[in-house]
Amino acid sequence: MKRFKGKLGVLLYTPVNGFIASALILVLATSISLFVYQKRNVGKGVNKGMSSSSVVTQDVLQASQQPIVVDHNSVNLFEQIPDQYLSAARNLRVMFSDRSVGQNIHEYLNCFSALSWATSSPSCRVAYYNSNWNFKTFSERDRLAGTVPSSVLFTPDPIKYDRSNWKFVFRGGSFSYLTQDFITSLAPQYLEITDVLMYEFSYLNIRATDTVINDPVNGYWANSTRNYDVNDYENFISANPGKIFPFWTTSYARSIGTEVGMQFNSTMRQYAINNNKILFDVADILSFTPDGEPCYDNRDGIAYTSQQGQYENNPDDGVSYPAICQDYTTEPDGGHLGSVSSGGLRVAKGFWVMMAQIAGWNPYGQSLPIPTTYYSDPSESTPTPTRYYTPTPTPTRVPTATLTPTSIPQGGVSIHVGDLDGKVNIVNGGWQARVEVYVHNSMLWFPVL
Ligand SMILES: [Ca+2]
Ligand SMILES: [Ca+2]
Numbered sequence: 001m002k003r004f005k006g007k008l009g010v011l012l013y014t015p016v017n018g019f020i021a022s023a024l025i026l027v028l029a030t031s032i033s034l035f036v037y038q039k040r041n042v043g044k045g046v047n048k049g050m051s052s053s054s055v056v057t058q059d060v061l062q063a064s065q066q067p068i069v070v071d072h073n074s075v076n077l078f079e080q081i082p083d084q085y086l087s088a089a090r091n092l093r094v095m096f097s098d099r100s101v102g103q104n105i106h107e108y109l110n111c112f113s114a115l116s117w118a119t120s121s122p123s124c125r126v127a128y129y130n131s132n133w134n135f136k137t138f139s140e141r142d143r144l145a146g147t148v149p150s151s152v153l154f155t156p157d158p159i160k161y162d163r164s165n166w167k168f169v170f171r172g173g174s175f176s177y178l179t180q181d182f183i184t185s186l187a188p189q190y191l192e193i194t195d196v197l198m199y200e201f202s203y204l205n206i207r208a209t210d211t212v213i214n215d216p217v218n219g220y221w222a223n224s225t226r227n228y229d230v231n232d233y234e235n236f237i238s239a240n241p242g243k244i245f246p247f248w249t250t251s252y253a254r255s256i257g258t259e260v261g262m263q264f265n266s267t268m269r270q271y272a273i274n275n276n277k278i279l280f281d282v283a284d285i286l287s288f289t290p291d292g293e294p295c296y297d298n299r300d301g302i303a304y305t306s307q308q309g310q311y312e313n314n315p316d317d318g319v320s321y322p323a324i325c326q327d328y329t330t331e332p333d334g335g336h337l338g339s340v341s342s343g344g345l346r347v348a349k350g351f352w353v354m355m356a357q358i359a360g361w362n363p364y365g366q367s368l369p370i371p372t373t374y375y376s377d378p379s380e381s382t383p384t385p386t387r388y389y390t391p392t393p394t395p396t397r398v399p400t401a402t403l404t405p406t407s408i409p410q411g412g413v414s415i416h417v418g419d420l421d422g423k424v425n426i427v428n429g430g431w432q433a434r435v436e437v438y439v440h441n442s443m444l445w446f447p448v449l
């Protein structure tokens with residue numbers, strides 16, 4: 001179809017004699033009938049193979065020519081994404097994986113596809129309202145009164161920001177386990193039905209004790225037989241040239257903020273630049289306030305008491321490690337985005353900016369053309385969002401056979417079932433089980449254990 005329309009374009013701009021004119025009419029008639037056929041079926045998933053292959057080929061080309069970095073400076077581009085690139089972005093089929101902060105991001109993406117701000121989930125509309133870190137859920141009445149902080153104001157649209165093609169899968173574990181799982185299990189399950197596949201390391205991969213992630217011999221940036229690392233991942237990427245694999249920096253907590261995290265994320269940024277990667281710099285988004293002020297770990301001599309009475313007053317350790325801003329989490333030590341909304345909203349905006357750029361948008365220069373199999377004119381698009389595949393049940397809650405100790409190179413395995421976040425680790429040659437329990441009441445994640 002695409003090739004056919006290209007021939008038609010050449011003919012239209014070629015001086016014609018009578019013979020060519022006859023041929024042109026024939027070509028034109030055939031092309032129109034094909035166009036009508038395709039347009040009639042675009043909302044029915046008939047042309048799914050064509051859509052995904054054309055957009056993917058173009059995107060891989062762009063990604064290989066220059067790096068794409070989405071960081072805190074990119075968040076405000078969200079409102080500037082042209083409609084045709086919003087359309088192309090939402091047609092990309094995406095799978096991303098992370099632990100609880102990824103779950104938060106997944107939920108905040110739904111804020112923008114609400115029918116209206118007033119009817120968006122209450123968790124989209126929570127913000128601090130004074131300097132004592134007191135927060136509340138803002139309502140339509142507040143909006144009409146002009147008292148809603150701008151950080152949680154947004155204009156949702158269930159069609160423009162439809163994200164039903166973007167799947168989240170919960171995964172937790174060591175950097176090596178997560179990499180192993182992604183390239184041997186998770187991504188292979190999704191290869192046939194997605195265009196963009198990616199996973200994030202969480203702040204639990206960059207604690208002060210997690211120095212192995214940066215280890216030059218056995219770390220993520222090394223090439224060891226002991227661990228699954230970036231070289232194993234690159235081999236997987238090379239084996240799947242039609243797919244897009246953006247890299248992510250880590251999430252952050254208030255207490256993580258560590259040397260390990262700072263070093264890992266710096267290395268990730270350099271790696272992305274050096275290798276023309278697409279980088280979603282979540283760590284950067286989370287560690288700058290909406291006003292662009294950098295945020296650091298909570299070992300700073302500044303006391304904090306949350307609205308629920310959680311408290312920290314860690315002495316200043318003399319070192320400032322990038323960490324999630326208190327603006328984005330109510331937790332004194334953790335980094336979940338589920339209590340106040342602005343951090344989650346900012347990461348979700350960044351997610352859209354990344355997808356629009358993957359789809360060809362260049363906010364800083366010449367954009368690539370929209371793939372011909374997408375229809376950019378909103379007046380021509382079907383009222384229901386285009387779906388290219390039937391979602392399959394999310395396989396995240398089924399523990400895999402990797403619970404066998406010998407198959408885990410490092411750090412154990414986590415499973416997530418409902419509100420239970422379970423982890424099994426091998427420690428000093430023995431097994432250690434740990435269960436983290438969260439209560440999720442649509443706004444807050446409380447660590448109970
Ligand atoms: Ca390896
Ligand atoms: Ca502090």
Ligand SMILES: [Ca+2]
Nearest residue numbers: 297299319320
């Ligand atoms: Ca500090």
